Amino acid sequence: MTLTLIPLPGIPLIQPGDDLAEIILAALQRASLQLIDGDVLVLAQKIVSKAEGRLVDLSMVIPSPRAQQLAAETAKDPRVVELILHESREIVRTRPGLIVVEHNLGFICANAGIDHSNINSPVPAGEGPGMRADEFALLLPEVPSASAANLRKKLHTVSGAQIGVLIIDSHGRAWRMGTVGMAIGFSGIPGVEDLRGTPDLFERVLQVTQVGVADELAAAASLLMGQAAEGTPVVHVRGFPYPLREGNLGELLRPKDEDLFR
Amino acid sequence: MTLTLIPLPGIPLIQPGDDLAEIILAALQRASLQLIDGDVLVLAQKIVSKAEGRLVDLSMVIPSPRAQQLAAETAKDPRVVELILHESREIVRTRPGLIVVEHNLGFICANAGIDHSNINSPVPAGEGPGMRADEFALLLPEVPSASAANLRKKLHTVSGAQIGVLIIDSHGRAWRMGTVGMAIGFSGIPGVEDLRGTPDLFERVLQVTQVGVADELAAAASLLMGQAAEGTPVVHVRGFPYPLREGNLGELLRPKDEDLFR
DSSP states (O other): OOEEEEEOTTOOOOOTTOOHHHHHHHHHHHTTOOOOTTOEEEEEHHHHHHHTTOEEEGGGOOOOHHHHHHHHHHTOOHHHHHHHHHTEEEEEEEETTEEEEEETTSOEEEGGGOBOSSOOOOOOTTSOTTTTGGGEEEOOOSSHHHHHHHHHHHHHHHHOOOOEEEEEEEEOOSSBOSBEEEEEEEESSOSSEEOTTOBOTTSOBOSOOEEOHHHHHHHHHHTTOOSSTTOOOEEEEEOOSSOOOOOOGGGGBOOGGGOTTO | OOEEEEEOTTOOOOOTTOOHHHHHHHHHHHTTOOOOTTOEEEEEHHHHHHHTTOEEEGGGOOOOHHHHHHHHHHTOOHHHHHHHHHTEEEEEEEETTEEEEEETTSOEEEGGGOBOSSOOOOOOTTSOTTTTGGGEEEOOOSSHHHHHHHHHHHHHHHHOOOOEEEEEEEEOOSSBOSBEEEEEEEESSOSSEEOTTOBOTTSOBOSOOEEOHHHHHHHHHHTTOOSSTTOOOEEEEEOOSSOOOOOOGGGGBOOGGGOTTO
């Protein structure tokens, strides 16, 4: 039993409308990798968002009074705050530079996962790179699990393999420093594996052991995704040790009324 | 660049006083693995705790009035609650069955990491397995980072390789369901890698990107550690993509006064 993670080489900068399935299949070929049953592909949310055109021109965003007030309180760009509010169900905590929300997708994250620091903006040819980069923000994919399912279907059609697709983002955490890769949507893999009922070493039944396996895999793949120039936004995983099944993000989301830290 | 994780086969049930370095070297040999510079060994805390004799006979524990009261409030064994209080600096939250604490080691975790469900109790020969298992609890290693450093030194002496050693536990989390592997002590690996200052795609300097790489590695290795009968408590890692250095657990612990979720 070996778990192997390989970042796919040569993934180009992604533009709106790009076909990620095609791009990944080409990269797999470059890496001499053939998809087989049980493989999982892990994608950084950024390339999915870009392919889906989730780049927002900030000059088109009119901040509401509420966004302006929250921006003043948190020392953030009011246009970005407007987007954060739009992408969120609820504000959980704020402090200067940070707005922790319950995202429309159901999970808790900072700034609604909106990336305003490292955007591949659609700069017209002839302009220097990055000249307008600050004027754009990148939202999360609208429904990452649907993006994952769509990609999985295309890759299955070409390869014939039963694979999983996992889309991840880097999340900060309560209590601990440093971001870790976290699942924001997936298709064909379990979210939480419930080990309740597995006999332990004494053949007694364990009380409860529920493992967030999709998040564990997200963290593993994240290790191989530099966030900067050397970025490798797609990681091929072989040997994921849990049987593939049609899991869903909801398995990983703690209901608000059972959460001691909301 | 490939990250490979291999659970070491044939690790026996660990007893107090066992030499983990010897046991791991034998298991590496069985797996035909030779340690090389940059390798990391990830250990489940349970085997470190057992080797260090952190098993407590609950019949010897006299719960204090405070422990008895908290046990009544949380429907837990008062003797286990006494141990939880002893191992902790502060109680963070409680609910039936659960006491979330700041452990003496500095991190937030449930029930002070004390395992009362799946203990390899020192049953005398002749008795059936598990007959007395409920009467014991297993505390975390006293200083996991020191345990890791000690093991690393021994493995370095034998192998000559510059390696890292990481000790992990399964932690529940705010907001999300399912436990994930989390670093509780290590030697020779970074805790948080600070990517501030890395130029992004536009050669601007990123605002801030701090990655909890030790926790990401903990989660990755945890994927391969079944918690039950098939347990594989040691995982060999090759290809950890960050340079090894002498990191420390403190890098991963958010100071209380900067924590929005205490």
